[in-house]
Amino acid sequence: MGKTIRFGVSLDLDLLTKFDDLCEERSYQTRSEAIRDLIRNALVQKEWEDEGLETIGVLSLVYDHHQSDLSQKLTEIQHQALDAIVTSMHIHLDHHNCLEVLILRGPGKDIKDTSQKLTSTKGVKHGRLSLTTTGKEII
Structure with missing residues (x-):
């Protein structure tokens, strides 16, 4: 980690109060x-925009496993992406619904x-992708 530098920030009192809350x-x-985290998040966001950089993703999917051929379709798509999928986890939420969580890594x-x-x-x-980076460029 590099040398720590102190700097001042001017803010409107209402904005500072909301930030403190x-x-x-x-x-x-x-x-x-908090400011360090905000800066790191902005840097990670910037890295996501470069679609060629190595990225880490967590994809969560919720689906009804009784839906005709759905599990098979999802498996086929996953097999087409073997290079990107690091691991997966399947959870039975109730009698009908499943949660699948995939960890992906690559461009x-x-x-x-x-x-x-x-x-x-x-x-x-429902599906949601959460992206991050390897952190190589973030301090």
Whole structure:
């Protein structure tokens, strides 16, 4: 980690009050910790935009496993993306619904494309992709 630098920030009092409330709500011990997280999140977001960089994704899918051929379709899409899928976990939520969680790694474009194919498959009730990076470029 590099040398720590102190700097000042000018804010409207109402904005600072809301920021302090957010810091308390999220259990930050100091404003500096919260600001560091905000900066890191902005840097991660910037890395996501470069679809050629290695990205890590967590995809969650909720679906009714009784839907005709849905499990087979999802499995076929996953087999087409063997290079991107690191692991998966399948959970039975109730008699009808399942949760599938996939960890993906690779170029951002590949992860986004695979996630979109899975999420848009007829019968998937909900899908959400959460992206991050390997953190190589983030301090």
